[in-house]
Amino acid sequence: MSHTAHIRSHRKPRPRSASKLALRAGVAGGVLSTIAVAGSAGPANAEPVTETIEMPALTLDAPALASAVALSAETTQQAALDAQLQTQEDAAAAKAAKAAKKAKDEAVRKAEAEKKAEEASRAEAERASRTSERTTLSASGSTKSDSSTPSGSVGTVIAFLKAQLGDAYVMGATGPNAWDCSSLVQAAYRQVGVDLPRVSQDQSVAGTPVSLDNVQVGDILYWGGAGSAYHVGVYVGNGQYLDAANPSKGVVIQDLSGYPASGAVRVL
Template sequence: MASHRKPRTRTAGPRTAPVVGITTAALTSIALLSQSANAAPAQPSKPSLEEVQKKVDSLYHQAGVATQQYNAAKESTAKQQKRVGDLLDDVARRAEKLNKARQELGTFAAAQYRTGAVSDTATLLLADNPQDYFDQDQLMSRLTSRQKKAVDDYQAEQAATAKKRTEAARNLQSLTTSQATLRSTKKDVQQKLGNARELLSKLTAEEKARLAAIEKKKEEAARKKAEELARQQAAAEAKRKAAEEARQKQNPGTGSSTGSGTGTGTGTGTGSGSTGSGYAAKAAKVIAFAQAQMGKPYVWGATGPDSYDCSGLTQAAWRAAGISLPRTTWDQVKVGTTVTTANAQPGDLVFFYNDISHVGIYIGDGKMIHAPKPGASVRVESIYYMPIHSVVRPA
């Protein structure tokens, strides 16, 4: 008998909808992931010209610091090499003298042996350390005064030679350390300069022209600042002269006090100042020397005559005036008298940056002659082109 139940009808209901939704979302995610995987990696953004200039300036500054470290290490190495050489020469002379003293003791011992003297005396005379026998009175009593003196001289020379050998060994170790520092700082300078050149080499011709324009704008701002200083100093000098003339009119016969006061330091070389004619004469020689070097290239570690770094130029210029300056900016800044920027006189040294890593020769009107940086030559520039640390009058 057939069943009268109706068959159940299966219709797509709400249960299948989430499955479809999930499948679609999964496929979409896979497609997006696939596209991301195949897409080219994002390229880093190119630095702006301002950022390039800032980075290059920073690298040049770091190279300048490393150059001063190199100069210091080179100077120290040269001094230590001479010191070690002198010590080794001294040790060699002492060793020769020691051998002669030993030979003299040998003749005494041989003579005693031939005359049948006790062998202990001969042992004393030939011993490496005669002091070991000095407490034995019976042996010392058998030595003549000449023999005793020979033993004393030998012992003193032996001790002095040992001391000099120890000193030479210590200086050799110090020299090795300085030579390692020299190599390290040289590598550091070369690396900084190489990085700067690499940055500049990546610029297009148009970018290089724009960078030069930025540099020119910076130079112009520094020039205007220097000119303003010159105007202020000229006004101060004119005011000082007027006051001096008025004082002379009120008190005739008192004479001029020009050259005896503290002065205003016009920076032009015409003011009274406290530097006097002696300093002015030396400064003139310094500036004349620096002017003769104009156009010569900056080379780090160079002291002339064909190229200079900043402190190499200042050292050579003041040497022309008979004044010996140390090699590095860090030592040059300690020589002489520190004066204010407003009181700077031609010939003064102007130091830059908080780390005192650059120096130039002041020539008046807010300007200086200096060896700027790699790729540039000795030239005149405003002292305001870089942050001033201090001004020093070397003599």
């Protein structure tokens, strides 16, 4: 046996395993970290093994930073564009709604105007129909009136009226070759210095009211209400009257039996 066999070896035992790893890292500017590995098993006097590792410094790449900034700006710009587009769409919708309401109101007004025009046309057609029901006198039939013309002012009025037989009827016309009902009556009485109102409504109340049973030559006959008459003529005797009837007849002499008058007034 060796003389040193009983002497304990002075070699330091190697640690069998590492059980703990401590990592401390610094980020800005490349901080040095120390990783300490200590043996948790083995002899108490085992020395720890240490190793120093340098961690890489965290740096920001300039292109990457620029890209990130550009992406953020693009996102912000897109959000602004989206908001602007929504505002424009809202404004367009409001404008379209306003235009639709205006068009609807205009259509309603147009429909009402057309309805009124249609009612007025119907009323005119009814009046023309009533007028057309009057007996149309032939040239020979028109001589049924008194052969002798009354004297004085009445004679002058009747003579003027008969001189206009065959003239045209034109609404609003005042002669000398075309008349409406009231302008013919007004012109006839102007021959004797009587200034009658222009329209039939006023002429129907311009003189002294007389009953149709007592009507005389030269009296004004009217159709409709007194003060609201729509037609006038002049009584020429023998149950007949002379008037500017309508566009299809013109100035004629007609029988009262064909279309009886509503009333009469006397001005002479």
